[in-house]
Amino acid sequence: MSEGDVFAALANPTRREVLRLLLERGEQPVQRLADHFEMRRPSLSEHLRVLKDAGLVTEQPVGRQRFYSLRPEPLRQVADWLGPYEQFWRARLADLREVLDGLPDD
Amino acid sequence: MTESTAIALDQFLPHPPAKVWRALTDSDLLARWLMPNNFRPVLGHRFSFRTTPRPGQGFDGLVHCEVLELDEPRRLRWAWRGGRLDTVVSWTLVPEGRGTRLFLEHSGFDPDDPVQRGTFTLLDGGWRSHVWRRLEQTLTALP
Numbered sequence: 001m002s003e004g005d006v007f008a009a010l011a012n013p014t015r016r017e018v019l020r021l022l023l024e025r026g027e028q029p030v031q032r033l034a035d036h037f038e039m040r041r042p043s044l045s046e047h048l049r050v051l052k053d054a055g056l057v058t059e060q061p062v063g064r065q066r067f068y069s070l071r072p073e074p075l076r077q078v079a080d081w082l083g084p085y086e087q088f089w090r091a092r093l094a095d096l097r098e099v100l101d102g103l104p105d106d
Numbered sequence: 107m108t109e110s111t112a113i114a115l116d117q118f119l120p121h122p123p124a125k126v127w128r129a130l131t132d133s134d135l136l137a138r139w140l141m142p143n144n145f146r147p148v149l150g151h152r153f154s155f156r157t158t159p160r161p162g163q164g165f166d167g168l169v170h171c172e173v174l175e176l177d178e179p180r181r182l183r184w185a186w187r188g189g190r191l192d193t194v195v196s197w198t199l200v201p202e203g204r205g206t207r208l209f210l211e212h213s214g215f216d217p218d219d220p221v222q223r224g225t226f227t228l229l230d231g232g233w234r235s236h237v238w239r240r241l242e243q244t245l246t247a248l249p
Contacts (some may be wrong), residue, residue: 059184086113092139093115096119096139097117103128
């Protein structure tokens with residue numbers, strides 16, 4: 001799963017709304033989600049598939065129903081999109097401190 | 107949302123500004139804490155830092171830089187370009203007690219970049235409200 005998949009999944013308002021519902025109401029059967037959106041199930045299923053491919057939801061069959069729940073871990077990379085650069089600079093600043101500590105003051 | 111396109115860090119260094127300035131503008135010293143380079147402290151000088159290539163991200167391992175500002179021993183600014191980045195790195199040195207407070211700003215991360223744009227979409231409208239906060243709380247609670 002690439003970063004791009006997560007961003008593409010989040011780019012759609014229906015899919016963001018699905019995530020909001022799952023966040024606030026917990027696990028939901030697909031029919032209840034479809035009712036919320038007044039959307040035909042095949043259309044909603046396509047959105048759910050994109051979310052699942054991006055690793056943002058998990059699907060659990062219970063009897064004849066499928067339940068979806070939020071899997072927030074991939075959102076980390078969205079929340080921390082500048083994180084790698086910040087970590088890079090923090091490490092470099094620590095190295096700078098060491099270099100300075102080893103230099104004469106002039 | 108401009109703050110989302112920049113990284114700002116600062117650190118106190120128990121060394122005088124002139125010495126910190128030297129570590130920022132001497133090619134050999136820069137190589138010791140940042141990356142190998144052909145920097146010279148000349149306004150407009152184009153130079154590069156060499157690091158590990160990441161072909162998957164379209165990065166050949168060279169950060170192409172240019173000295174945009176050189177105000178000894180207060181302020182140093184470099185263009186910082188490589189891979190998908192076209193950014194600016196600014197160093198500001200402020201005397202503090204017996205040492206120096208060094209401010210770093212790395213700015214110009216591009217909201218039009220497809221990867222970065224996702225964040226802006228996410229922070230639009232309703233997502234800036236309680237939904238985003240609750241997501242952040244959820245993320246914070248993760249191991």
